[in-house]
Amino acid sequence: xxxxxxxxxxxxxxxxxxxxxxxxxxxxxxxxxxxxxxxxxxxxxxxxxxxxxxxxxxxxxxxxxxxxxxxxxxxxxxxxxxxxxxxxxxxxxxxxxxxxxxxxxxxxxxxxxxxxxxxxxxxxxxxxxxxxxxxxxxxxxxxxxxxxxxxxxxxxxxxxxxxxxxxxxxxxxxxxxxxxxxxxxxxxxxxxxxxxxxxxxxxxxxxxxxxxxxxxxxxxxxxxxxxxxxxxxxxxxxxxxxxxxxxxxxxxxxxxxxxxxxxxxxxxxxxxxxxxxxxxxxxxxxxxxxxxxxxxxxxxxxxxxxxxxxxxxxxxxxxxxxxxxxxxxxxxxxxxxxxxxxxxxxxxxxxxxxxxxxxxxxxxxxxxxxxxxxxxxxxxxxxxxxxxxxxxxxxxxxxxxxxxxxxxxxxxxxxxxxxxxxxxxxxxxxxxxxxxxxxxxxxxxxxxxxxxxxxxxxxxxxxxxxxxxxxxxxx
Amino acid sequence: xxxxxxxxxxxxxxxxxxxxxxxxxxxxxxxxxxxxxxxxxxxxxxxxxxxxxxxxxxxxxxxxxxxxxxxxxxxxxxxxxxxxxxxxxxxxxxxxxxxxxxxxxxxxxxxxxxxxxxxxxxxxxxxxxxxxxxxxxxxxxxxxxxxxxxxxxxxxxxxxxxxxxxxxxxxxxxxxxxxxxxxxxxxxxxxxxxxxxxxxxxxxxxxxxxxxxxxxxxxxxxxxxxxxxxxxxxxxxxxxxxxxxxxxxxxxxxxxxxxxxxxxxxxxxxxxxxxxxxxxxxxxxxxxxxxxxxxxxxxxxxxxxxxxxxxxxxxxxxxxxxxxxxxxxxxxxxxxxxxxxxxxxxxxxxxxxxxxxxxxxxxxxxxxxxxxxxxxxxxxxxxxxxxxxxxxxxxxxxx
Numbered sequence: 040x041x042x043x044x045x046x047x048x049x050x051x052x053x054x055x056x057x058x059x060x061x062x063x064x065x066x067x068x069x070x071x072x073x074x075x076x077x078x079x080x081x082x083x084x085x086x087x088x089x090x091x092x093x094x095x096x097x098x099x100x101x102x103x104x105x106x107x108x109x110x111x112x113x114x115x116x117x118x119x120x121x122x123x124x125x126x127x128x129x130x131x132x133x134x135x136x137x138x139x140x141x142x143x144x145x146x147x148x149x150x151x152x153x154x155x156x157x158x159x160x161x162x163x164x165x166x167x168x169x170x171x172x173x174x175x176x177x178x179x180x181x182x183x184x185x186x187x188x189x190x191x192x193x194x195x196x197x198x199x200x201x202x203x204x205x206x207x208x209x210x211x212x213x214x215x216x217x218x219x220x221x222x223x224x225x226x227x228x229x230x231x232x233x234x235x236x237x238x239x240x241x242x243x244x245x246x247x248x249x250x251x252x253x254x255x256x257x258x259x260x261x262x263x264x265x266x267x268x269x270x271x272x273x274x275x276x277x278x279x280x281x282x283x284x285x286x287x288x289x290x291x292x293x294x295x296x297x298x299x300x301x302x303x304x305x306x307x308x309x310x311x312x313x314x315x316x317x318x319x320x321x322x323x324x325x326x327x328x329x330x331x332x333x334x335x336x337x338x339x340x341x342x343x344x345x346x347x348x349x350x351x352x353x354x355x356x357x358x359x360x361x362x363x364x365x366x367x368x369x370x371x372x373x374x375x376x377x378x379x380x381x382x383x384x385x386x387x388x389x390x391x392x393x394x395x396x397x398x399x400x401x402x403x404x405x406x407x408x409x410x411x412x413x414x415x416x417x418x419x420x421x422x423x424x425x426x427x428x429x430x431x432x433x434x435x436x437x438x439x440x441x442x443x444x445x446x447x448x449x450x451x452x453x454x455x456x457x458x459x460x461x462x463x464x465x466x467x468x469x470x471x472x473x474x475x476x477x478x479x480x481x482x483x484x485x486x487x488x489x490x491x492x493x494x495x496x497x498x499x500x501x502x503x504x505x506x507x508x509x510x511x512x513x514x
Numbered sequence: 515x516x517x518x519x520x521x522x523x524x525x526x527x528x529x530x531x532x533x534x535x536x537x538x539x540x541x542x543x544x545x546x547x548x549x550x551x552x553x554x555x556x557x558x559x560x561x562x563x564x565x566x567x568x569x570x571x572x573x574x575x576x577x578x579x580x581x582x583x584x585x586x587x588x589x590x591x592x593x594x595x596x597x598x599x600x601x602x603x604x605x606x607x608x609x610x611x612x613x614x615x616x617x618x619x620x621x622x623x624x625x626x627x628x629x630x631x632x633x634x635x636x637x638x639x640x641x642x643x644x645x646x647x648x649x650x651x652x653x654x655x656x657x658x659x660x661x662x663x664x665x666x667x668x669x670x671x672x673x674x675x676x677x678x679x680x681x682x683x684x685x686x687x688x689x690x691x692x693x694x695x696x697x698x699x700x701x702x703x704x705x706x707x708x709x710x711x712x713x714x715x716x717x718x719x720x721x722x723x724x725x726x727x728x729x730x731x732x733x734x735x736x737x738x739x740x741x742x743x744x745x746x747x748x749x750x751x752x753x754x755x756x757x758x759x760x761x762x763x764x765x766x767x768x769x770x771x772x773x774x775x776x777x778x779x780x781x782x783x784x785x786x787x788x789x790x791x792x793x794x795x796x797x798x799x800x801x802x803x804x805x806x807x808x809x810x811x812x813x814x815x816x817x818x819x820x821x822x823x824x825x826x827x828x829x830x831x832x833x834x835x836x837x838x839x840x841x842x843x844x845x846x847x848x849x850x851x852x853x854x855x856x857x858x859x860x861x862x863x864x865x866x867x868x869x870x871x872x873x874x875x876x877x878x879x880x881x882x883x884x885x886x887x888x889x890x891x892x893x894x895x896x897x898x899x900x901x902x903x904x905x906x907x908x909x910x911x912x913x
Contacts, residue, residue: 077834079834081840082840084844085821086565087559104833107837112809115809116811116829188830189826190825436589448561452598453597457596457597457598460596461554463581466553467839467843468556470839471557471559
């Protein structure tokens with residue numbers, strides 16, 4: 040369910056709230072969908088992931104889990120979970136009865152001891168449940184599906200998609216019946232749309248993207264038409280197999296270069312959408328080396344024709360200014376692995392909210408003539424670039440955290456010189472700390488962007504971010 | 515002069531459980547010390563180490579001296595601050611890695627000549643230099659530089675190494691500039707020769723150090739000789755001081771040597787084996803890479819309280835191991851927690867006067883095989899435990 044909470048007059052950007060009932064989560068959009076490898080944010084064990092707020096929606100790319108764990112394992116696991124649940128429930132009642140009867144019989148002091156004992160017994164119980172702080176035996180795990188299998192907490196939601204082989208760097212042509220993908224083991228696999236939906240019902244995600252291949256823009260015209268027809272056929276199949284277990288369904292729409300084909304496809308797609316079975320859109324054919332202006336134009340043209348009440352998402356490794364472009368055009372969810380890419384290049388994101396300066400300026404009622412000049416002066420004071428390469432020897436003796444004032448685990452506990460040392464000796468802990476920090480900063484950027492939209496400061500925010508990026512390039 | 519206190523809480527034969535109070539932390543022994551080579555445990559943050567109940571970890575002086583270097587620690591306030599770890603730290607002298615990792619390692623009376631892997635230049639590591647770097651790193655316990663020879667060496671070279679280690683110990687003690695904050699442990703040498711060991715023990719005990727380490731073992735010798743030398747050393751070493759057996763870490767070895775009176779151990783085994791997909795459990799090891807775990811939906815160990823066992827099944831770890839770094843981290847967490855819990859239960863068993871029963875149950879679980887009526891134990895385990903009046907259970911009563 041998607042509600043728009045704030046709209047702009049001159050722009051298509053909007054604030055909204057997306058409710059995902061399966062996980063009881065409400066997301067504030069525009070927001071960040073963190074991409075995962077096999078359900079794990081790379082390098083981060085769940086206790087490290089807890090330290091990052093606002094990462095509630097995680098994306099899963101199906102080809103990565105096609106072999107391991109694979110459909111059979113997931114099916115058996117779900118059965119196993121169901122059997123466990125049904126065997127535990129009568130036990131729970133017995134224990135409750137025991138507690139009540141014990142309370143009545145024994146005196147006050149002994150009562151307390153007995154309770155403690157029971158709680159302890161529950162803690163060391165065979166079911167291996169996680170015990171909350173109050174001592175009650177609540178099951179914080181998801182019931183079944185991939186969330187339970189991979190220990191993804193019940194407070195996180197899953198976004199299931201399928202990326203075809205082109206995105207792994209391999210070209211295997213898909214057919215009318217199957218999507219060509221590249222598994223994590225490096226093998227060529229074909230997945231049919233109905234297999235995909237079968238997987239979806241075992242994985243139990245919150246949002247499933249309709250099976251489709253991303254159309255590459257420079258195909259010949261009839262090839263594009265073929266692929267567009269194919270995706271509609273598969274969308275109808277996905278709708279027919281949609282259940283509560285497969286979650287909400289997002290349709291893929293193609294931001295093809297040629298507006299004629301694009302609009303023709305959109306017409307047909309919107310007819311299907313009117314039936315009410317499609318819950319959102321995913322933009323395909325973007326972040327494929329098109330120019331920035333071209334991308335903005337295509338997004339804008341398409342969102343013009345889309346129904347407002349359905350959320351729109353995009354998949355691509357967007358830099359900060361590219362995110363702002365998308366949001367300006369009306370996008371609500373962005374699925375990106377940009378922070379991970381930075382980490383693997385030993386780059387640390389140092390996004391310092393430029394709005395803090397603007398906010399304090401307005402409060403002091405200092406009317407300055409040229410706002411851009413002022414921002415530039417502020418930036419000159421900042422000697423820290425947007426992206427810091429921690430392989431650089433200048434960090435050898437740097438006692439500061441990654442970003443002064445950052446509240447992430449890495450910045451609260453460790454220094455730049457420590458991570459410089461870890462990178463030099465090739466320790467894995469460096470990747471953990473950097474990835475944690477980069478994802479934290481990236482999601483902080485989204486939070487600040489939402490604030491800017493709410494307080495009508497979007498343009499200033501955008502200009503400041505672009506300046507930050509330019510200053511980084513110069514150095 | 516020492517910077518530690520050692521209080522024995524309970525004894526059972528030669529085995530004992532004690533509190534070792536170090537400048538940074540109070541450690542309960544017998545204890546297993548995981549190895550955090552270059553200032554971090556592979557893939558774990560300091561916070562996770564604390565949650566696993568690690569009390570003291572090891573840093574390798576050889577690697578730390580190469581990068582970031584002793585001078586660096588001198589400026590910044592030591593390894594504790596550098597890696598944000600507030601509990602116990604122990605550094606070795608750097609001698610062992612030098613001999614095993616460098617291309618040229620020539621030992622003279624002055625020190626060890628070796629080729630530095632950093633810039634290819636010739637360097638000399640003297641006892642004085644090693645102590646100076648360890649003083650700068652600032653660990654609670656530091657080790658002397660000893661003349662390390664392969665455990666199977668015998669004859670003149672072994673004797674020379676043993677006497678030289680004593681002379682180098684004296685040089686180390688002289689060069690040690692932080693006696694009130696760091697404890698210098700000598701390392702007993704002498705290979706597999708009991709007579710040489712006795713001479714070394716006598717001489718080093720004369721120096722009245724805060725604690726003692728048993729070195730020169732765990733390098734390929736037969737287990738029969740191994741346990742006898744360990745037992746000999748613990749017979750002679752003073753009772754009121756901690757004893758540290760270097761390089762020992764397989765679970766069976768830990769328990770046998772704890773029975774023989776050792777207090778501290780270190781090994782790369784649990785962390786290294788997790789990177790190859792092996793989990794340590796009460797019954798032995800599980801090779802989680804194997805296909806037979808694909809449909810196994812139980813946790814690695816049902817009564818283990820680590821993060822991995824609370825949330826993940828063997829099947830899930832099987833899909834991740836050697837493929838995602840997270841799989842390796844999760845197994846490392848479990849393996850370290852296993853070692854910690856094993857030692858904890860051993861300590862409890864001494865306190866509750868049930869140490870022989872605990873050892874018996876552990877050995878039975880480790881060595882019993884399905885389908886065999888009688889359990890077959892390695893001879894050295896039987897003999898080592900018999901020397902402490904512990905008899906093993908030979909009947910395999912399967913559930």
